Amino acid sequence: MVTIKHNLPCILAAIVLVRASSFVRGIAPQKLDLYQPSKDKTWTCLDGSKVIPYSAVNDDYCDCADGSDEPGTSACPSAYFYCANEGHIPAYIKSYAVNDGVCDEACCDGSDENGDLISCPNRCKQVGEAYRKKQSSLKKSTKDGLQAKKQLIDEAQKQVALWEEDQIKIEDEIILKKSELLKLERELKSLESRSRTKKETKVPKCQSGALEVATLKHDIVILKKEIDVLKGILGDMKRDHNHNFHDMAVKSAISGYDEFVARFTRVEARIDDNLVNINIEETGDLEAEEPDQDEGEGEDEDEDDKDQDQDQGDDENATKESPLVEGKHSVVDMVLDKLDPILPSVLKNGLLGKFHSHKVVTDVKEDAPSNQQALENTRKLVAEAKDQLNDLSNNLERIKKDLSTDYGADKEWLKLKDVCVEKDEGEYTYSFCFFGDAYQKSNKDSSRTHLGKFAKFDGGDELYKVHVHDRGTRCWNGPERSVRASFECGVKNEIIDVSEPEKCEYHYRLLSPAVCKSVADAEKDTIENSANNRKPVHEEL
Known part of the structure; x- marks a missing residue:
């Protein structure tokens, strides 16, 4: 009995709370405590x-300015x-x-x-079941769509990697092709100069030497860039x-690289010094003497014989005097000889091999059928070299454009480029191509x-x-x-419907896995949309 007396005030308070709550219509359970009366049976507006x-x-x-006193009636709009x-x-x-x-x-x-005006049935059980069924289907569709999106992203990343690899290869090929073209153009200029004379005359040694030196210097610059x-x-x-992954091949390459860097600094300094000496010698040769082309034919023949003998002697003397001239491509060969013992095998095979394979022989054989x-x-x-260089440049520009194009945050739209979908809407069939064109085709006369x-x-x-x-x-x-296309998550790419809310402005609704989010994000969006659904389905007129 004592226990009951002590607990009676609490029991009565709970009964009052329940009774009071039962009369507060239109209030969420978590807000019922805001609508309890005071001891003097008054209530304060929430504001x-x-x-x-x-x-x-x-x-x-x-009564209240914020309308909080009428949650269950239509008195406060x-x-x-x-x-x-x-x-x-x-x-x-x-x-x-209400x-x-x-x-x-x-x-x-x-x-x-x-x-008072109408009695509405409770349809929540049926509505809830239909909603949950729809959400289950949506969840599965979202999961499948997300998997399809992942595949799009994986394929896009592989494509980007191929483009980047092709870009490096083409840039290397352009450098070598420009070098080849430069040599051919110099040779063509020399041949055209000879063909303009009545009788072929030998290009003075100083001029041919300058051309050769310029070519070899260009080759060395390319070689240094490749290195x-x-x-x-x-x-x-x-x-x-990864330092934790003990790959002996990688460690060996890194060790060889460290040794190469230490040695190459000194070798590079000597190469640059030799190039400076070449510039000095080239300037001296150009100022030496100009060939006399006003002498008669007979004298020309004698002079040719003398020049040949003199050239042989000069070549021998030049060989003795300068270590830079030791054969056809003496400077390049000298550089390659210096690099060969210090380059790691990965550099030697990739760089020197490619450089040798792309060397162009520009000298005209003495036993050629004719100068013409x-x-x-x-x-x-x-002409062929120019065409090839032009093709390489066009390919490079196309790859750079693809790499710079916005295909989505994760390149998810890349593999959909030029993929087209269409939908028959009765009178018209509408088509849509990703990153391409949209058309309306008449089903009567096929006009587009x-x-x-x-x-x-x-x-x-x-x-x-x-x-x-x-x-x-x-x-x-x-x-x-114009077309404004809105996308929703779906396993397949397809058009849901097409409308024309404004004259000549078409609205497409499409499905695509490219816009799918994770299941958790999709559920979060659904909850937020439901929480924000504070407007009635109908509006009073």
């Missing part, structure tokens, strides 16, 4: 602006009514839709109508490789109208969910046609 009798709550008269919707998802509707004689879809439990590229690659490998034939052959080789070409992404915070196509065929007495 604190006014104290009213507790009996004035939900009396169909708006700025307030919200809470629908419990047991068996489904709770929702809010505007208070002006007791208006219309069963709101958002309140499947029918609690928005008190029965710098490979040094950078090996330097990156040394810096970024040699001239024609050289012109053909120059261009609706626009891809211009940009325009989805705001979710940029890649909306594609804009513009510059379509101009409407008669109207603007150019």
Whole structure:
């Protein structure tokens, strides 16, 4: 008995709370404590602006400026009514839709109508089951779509890697092709100069030597650039490789690289010094003497014989005097000889092998059929080299454009480029090509109208969910046609529907795995959308 007496106040308070709560219509359970009466049976508006009798709550008269005293009636239009919707998802509707004689879809439990005008059945069980079934299907579709998106991203990354590899190869080929073209053009110029004279005369040694030196200097510059590229690659490998992974081949390459860098600095200094000496010798040769071309034919023949003997002597003397001239491509061979013992095998095989394989022999053989034939052959080789160089440059520009194009945050749209989908809408069949064109084709006469070409992404915070196509065929007495395509997650790429809300402005709704999110993110968006659903399904007129 004593225990009951001590607990009686608590029991009575709980009974009062339950009774009070049962009369607060339109309030969420977690907010019921805000609607309890004070000891003197009054209640304070939630914005604190006014104290009213507790009996004035939900009396169909708006007392509070914030409308908080009428959560269960339509007296305060700025307030919200809470629908419990047991068996489904709770929702809010505007208070002006309460007791208006219309069963709101958002309140499947029918609690928005008190029965004075209409009685609404409780449909939450059926609505909840349909919703959960739809969500289950959506969840599976999202999961499958996400897997398809992952495949798109994987394929895109492989494609980007191939483009980057091709870019490096083409840039190397362009350097070598330019060198080859430079040599051929010099040879062509020499042959054309000879063909303009009545009798072929030998190019003075000083001029031919200058041309040869210029060619060899150009080759050395290319060779040094190639070495710098490979040094950078090996330097990156040394810096970024996994030190915990004991790959002996990698360690050996890094060790060879370290030794090479230490030695190459000294060798490079000697090469640069030799190049400076070549410049000095080249200048001296050009100032030596100019050939006299005004002498008679007989004298020319004698002079030719003398020049040949003199050239042989000069060559022997030059060989003795300068270590830079030791054969046909003496400077290049000298550089290669210096690099050969210090280069690691990975550099030696890749760099020197490629350099040797691309060397072009530019000297005209003494036993060629004729100077004219040699001239024609050289012109053909120059034209072919220019065409090849032009093709390489075009390929390089195309690859650079592909690499710089925005294909989505993870390149998820890349493999969809030029993929097309279409939908028959009865009178017309609409087509849509990713990063391409959109068309409207008449099903009566098969005439086709261009609706626009891809211009940009325009989805705001979710940029890649909306594609804009513009510059379509101009409407008669109207603007150019355009398309605004909105994408939703789906396993396949397909058009859901097409509408024309404004003249010549077409709205496409499409499905694509490229916009799919993870299941967790999709569920989060669904919950946020449900929580933000505070508007009634219908609006009063």
